[in-house]
Amino acid sequence: MEPGSAPETQASQSEASAISLFSSRPCEVCGKEAYHNNFGALTCDACKMFFRRAILLGKNYSCNSAERMHAKCCSCRLKKCLQVGMNPQRLAKFKVKVDDKTSALGTTMEELLWMDQKRQDNLMKFYSTDNLNMETIVWNPDMVRKMKKDPNHLVTPDEWAYLALYSHTVYFLQLDFVKQLSFEDKVKVFKFNMLPLAYFAGLMRTKNEKSDYMYSPGGQSIYPIAMQDEYKDNHLPLTTLCSEPVSRLLELDVTDEEYCLMNIIFFCNPGLQGLSEAGCDILHTEHRKYFAFLLEHCKKKHPKSFIQRITDLMSFHSKIINNASAMEGLFSLFLANKPNYKFYMLIEDSFHL
Incomplete structure (x- = not known):
């Protein structure tokens, strides 16, 4: 084994692990790519910000759909946010521990x-x-x-x-x-x-x-x-x-x-x-x-x-x-x-x- 090969392997493994942290899964609200849990559920950034604005601004959305949820309806979207576990109480406590x-x-x-x-x-x-x-x-x-x-x-x-x-x-x-x-x-x-x-x-x-x-x-x-x-x-x-x-x-x-x-x-x-x-x-x-x-x-x-x-x-x-x-x-x-x-x-x- 050549000198330095072991550290390089470890570095490669660390890099692969770091990259894997960014692998996406479907947002539980809209189905788009999501990387993080937000307020209690895995969501994309768009749904995170929608939920935050809806709660902090006290939005009262009305829905005209009769039975099933509509993707473009704000009322349905907010209901879905709550159904998948997004918690309004976590808005005040939410802090990101980063550099x-x-x-x-x-x-x-x-x-x-x-x-x-x-x-x-x-x-x-x-x-x-x-x-x-x-x-x-x-x-x-x-x-x-x-x-x-x-x-x-x-x-x-x-x-x-x-x-x-x-x-x-x-x-x-x-x-x-x-x-x-x-x-x-x-x-x-x-x-x-x-x-x-x-x-x-x-x-x-x-x-x-x-x-x-x-x-x-x-x-x-x-x-x-x-x-x-x-x-x-x-x-x-x-x-x-x-x-x-x-x-x-x-x-x-x-x-x-x-x-x-x-x-x-x-x-x-x-x-x-x-x-x-x-x-x-x-x-x-x-x-x-x-x-x-x-x-x-x-x-x-x-x-x-x-x-x-x-x-x-x-x-x-x-x-x-x-x-x-x-x-x-x-x-x-x-x-x-x-x-x-x-x-x-x-x-x-x-x-x-």
């Missing part, structure tokens, strides 16, 4: 997922007709007056775009590192980022709904009716922007955790022109931190292919930026032909119109 690096990742993920869920919930309830520009909203988002929406009112595509952009602006303004930026830097960063990131959120919502085409939550087109009419003889560009990226998200099966981390990484662009040196330093630091979190997450969930996984996820950014630029071009061309059409000022600032 400091992974612990920091876990804390960050919980915070980001919670914030994004709040953003989505608030967006479904929020309504306003105030017409404020980006600078005003960044200076004080509370200047936008919230109204109780008439349940019979069908939100128009223009209104939906305005509300979605506002909700994303408020979401990022809550982050501690964003609060450290100067007002001037904030305005530059938000004007550059809000369109692509709101677009990314819409694509992710569509993916989670298992749809292959992005509509507003009310089932309408995301484009103004006048714009649909303008492009009725050549609707392919509009259609492509709402469908082609979704297929890639479905193919990759991007998780909510990955989305939240990618969202912050894409926001933190230290190379944005016109930023102060202090602003560049802040964004550079946060970009590195959240990229490290995403890398650690991919290593944990995809131990054998994490390099390819992180490459696939990060390459999606260029698609978002390119498509957002194409959307800007379509809106600019529309305004060139319809100069009297008025968008909300926040839309104009985000689309650089």
Whole structure:
């Protein structure tokens, strides 16, 4: 036996044992791949987060099905969670015993997922007709007056775009590192980022709904009716922007955790022109931190292919930026032909119109 062969064998055995820890079994709730016990049952991350949100937010789901369970029904899904042994009381006691690096990742993920869920919930309830520009909203988002929406009112595509952009602006303004930026830097960063990131959120919502085409939550087109009419003889560009990226998200099966981390990484662009040196330093630091979190997450969930996984996820950014630029071009061309059409000022600032 050659010197060193025994330790190598032991190392190989240890590596094999470590890899076996990540072997998957079916989630007891939905049947997808699962690696860990969560709150008392073997579940995938999606069902873990669904259960956590449902309990902590006190969701009261109703079900229209008569007898058997429906996979897409939240009420049925929650009942299945409870039936397989997921225990609400374990939410308060649940702690993961891991090293400091992974612990920091876990804390960050919980915070980001919670914030994004709040953003989505608030967006479904929020309504306003105030017409404020980006600078005003960044200076004080509370200047936008919230109204109780008439349940019979069908939100128009223009209104939906305005509300979605506002909700994303408020979401990022809550982050501690964003609060450290100067007002001037904030305005530059938000004007550059809000369109692509709101677009990314819409694509992710569509993916989670298992749809292959992005509509507003009310089932309408995301484009103004006048714009649909303008492009009725050549609707392919509009259609492509709402469908082609979704297929890639479905193919990759991007998780909510990955989305939240990618969202912050894409926001933190230290190379944005016109930023102060202090602003560049802040964004550079946060970009590195959240990229490290995403890398650690991919290593944990995809131990054998994490390099390819992180490459696939990060390459999606260029698609978002390119498509957002194409959307800007379509809106600019529309305004060139319809100069009297008025968008909300926040839309104009985000689309650089």
